[in-house]
Amino acid sequence: MKAMRAHQFGGPEQLRLEDAPEPQLQPGQVLIRVRAAGINPADLVRLSGRLGSLPLPYIPGTDVCGEVEKVGGGVNNVKEGQRIFGRALTGGYAERTCLAADEAIPLPANLSFEEGAAIPIPFYTAYQALHNKAALKSGETVLVAAGGGGVGVAAIQLARMAGARVMTTVGSREKAERVAALGAQAAVNYREQDFVAEAQKFTDNKGVDVIIENVAADNLAKDFLAVAPRGRIVVIGTGTGKAGDASFPVFAALMKDVTMLGMSLINAGSAIPQMARILTGLFSEGKIKALVSKSYPLAQAAQAMEDLVAARVFGKLVLTP
Numbered sequence: 001m002k003a004m005r006a007h008q009f010g011g012p013e014q015l016r017l018e019d020a021p022e023p024q025l026q027p028g029q030v031l032i033r034v035r036a037a038g039i040n041p042a043d044l045v046r047l048s049g050r051l052g053s054l055p056l057p058y059i060p061g062t063d064v065c066g067e068v069e070k071v072g073g074g075v076n077n078v079k080e081g082q083r084i085f086g087r088a089l090t091g092g093y094a095e096r097t098c099l100a101a102d103e104a105i106p107l108p109a110n111l112s113f114e115e116g117a118a119i120p121i122p123f124y125t126a127y128q129a130l131h132n133k134a135a136l137k138s139g140e141t142v143l144v145a146a147g148g149g150g151v152g153v154a155a156i157q158l159a160r161m162a163g164a165r166v167m168t169t170v171g172s173r174e175k176a177e178r179v180a181a182l183g184a185q186a187a188v189n190y191r192e193q194d195f196v197a198e199a200q201k202f203t204d205n206k207g208v209d210v211i212i213e214n215v216a217a218d219n220l221a222k223d224f225l226a227v228a229p230r231g232r233i234v235v236i237g238t239g240t241g242k243a244g245d246a247s248f249p250v251f252a253a254l255m256k257d258v259t260m261l262g263m264s265l266i267n268a269g270s271a272i273p274q275m276a277r278i279l280t281g282l283f284s285e286g287k288i289k290a291l292v293s294k295s296y297p298l299a300q301a302a303q304a305m306e307d308l309v310a311a312r313v314f315g316k317l318v319l320t321p
Contacts (some may be wrong), residue, residue, distance in 0.1 A: 002321070003094035004301040005057040009049030012302035015093075016207040020059065023090040024100045027073035030104045032084060036295070037092040038063030039304050039317040040121050040150070041240040047305075050244070051239065059091020060301075061319075064099070065107060065116030075101040078135045083107040085116035087265075093301050095321045103269075105276040108176075108251045108284040118290035118316035121278065122150035126158050128268050129212050129234040132230035133261045138163030140209035143226060144198055145219055147184060148175040151236065155212050156182045157288045164210075167202050169195050169219075169313055178314055182289075195219075199226035207231060209257075217242035233260045241309045291315030 001022055006014035027032045036192075043060040045051060065085040068078055078084055078101065086103040104123040107116045130136045142159045146152045147168030159166045167186035170176050176187035188198045207228030213219055227233055238244050253260070282288045293313045296304045298321040300315050308317055310316035 001095040002298065003059045003091060005059050005300060006047060006207065007057045009047065009054075009056075009058070009170070011048070012305035014047065015060075015302045015305075017299045020057075020094060023094075023096055025070055025072045025098055028075060028101050029072040029089065029098045030068050030075060030078055030084070030101050031070040031072075031096060031098050032064065032066040032104075033069050034064050034092060034095055034097055034321050036064070036117035037061045037088075037321065038117040038121065038150070038318045039301075039308055041237060041308065042121065044240065044305060044309070059094050061092025061094070061097070062087050063117050063120045064088045064092040064097055065113045065119075068104070069096070072101070077101055078104045078106070079283070083113070083116070085119055085310075087120050093298065093319060093321075095298075103272055103276070105280060110279055110286065111290065114295055114318045114320065115290040115291045117318045118150065118292050119283070123154040123158075123264075123279050123288075123290070124265055124268065124272060124275055125151050125236055126154035126212070127279065128265065128271060129236055129263060130155060130158055130162065130210070132211075132268075132271060133234045133263050134163050134210045136164055136210055139165075141165045141167070141203050141228075143208040143211045144168040144184070146170075146210060146214045146239075147179040147187065148311070148314045149214065149251075150242075151212075151214055152179075153182060153291050153315045154288075156184050160184075161282070161287065164181060165202075167199065167208070169215075175314055176249065196222050196226045203228065206243045210234070212236060215239035215242065216246040220246040220248050224249050224256065224258060227256065227258055229256045229258075231256065231258055233258060235260065235262050237319040240311075293317055295320050
């Protein structure tokens with residue numbers, strides 16, 4: 001099969017389109033023909049080698065969507081030929097990959113393969129952060145950092161579905177208009193405005209109840225000024241291409257009795273099936289949307305990653321092997 005592989009860790013320039021061994025199907029897994037693969041910031045982190053000793057040559061990619069070609073032993077929830085999406089066990093930037101059967105989720109009939117590849121990491125992350133971590137309640141206020149990204153697009157829609165008032169940060173006026181169309185009641189252009197001051201205006205100086213923080217390297221210290229007393233800050237990322245460290249004002253955290261929560265989907269495996277059932281129902285009913293900004297052929301994976309770092313995206317970027 002063809003795959004985008006790196007023979008040493010580094011940036012997107014390490015990726016090459018080349019022949020690679022077929023993934024070996026194991027019991028409890030399904031083998032799929034990849035029709036679309038999502039590009040995630042985490043793909044860049046893994047490609048850099050910062051997450052430890054991954055085997056080389058390395059094929060990136062987690063979010064995939066395609067057709068089941070084979071099922072492993074003990075699998076009875078999906079069948080050959082079925083359209084599914086999920087998180088890949090082997091590299092997703094390839095013509096074929098394997099998924100754990102319990103995370104092979106039937107793709108709603110009204111969605112394309114590209115839309116299916118835009119679901120797993122962004123929508124699972126947003127749902128886990130809003131509901132399983134922050135315990136969002138109807139009527140609360142939410143600040144979503146980086147509203148134009150994949151997780152941001154998901155979090156805005158899911159927070160609105162939960163009955164929350166939503167403000168978000170974006171990097172352009174065009175993106176401000178697009179997040180408003182998704183339901184955000186306020187959009188702050190972080191290049192021109194102070195999101196802390198805007199959060200206070202949005203909440204009549206009470207502060208926001210929940211912050212979904214995807215750019216902690218830049219924002220975390222200010223989050224404690226924007227959040228309400230007894231508010232919750234869920235840290236889901238430091239920012240694409242940003243350093244992995246951030247600091248915060250301890251006194252503000254103490255005086256406001258703030259709860260700060262970290263999360264990674266690496267630790268959320270047991271919650272995935274339930275989240276997937278809820279999300280696929282919402283997608284089937286047309287209540288939420290997976291937005292694909294651009295599709296690239298597999299050979300242009302490096303360009304897609306560079307466009308992600310440069311924030312030339314609203315929603316998701318996907319590869320189409």
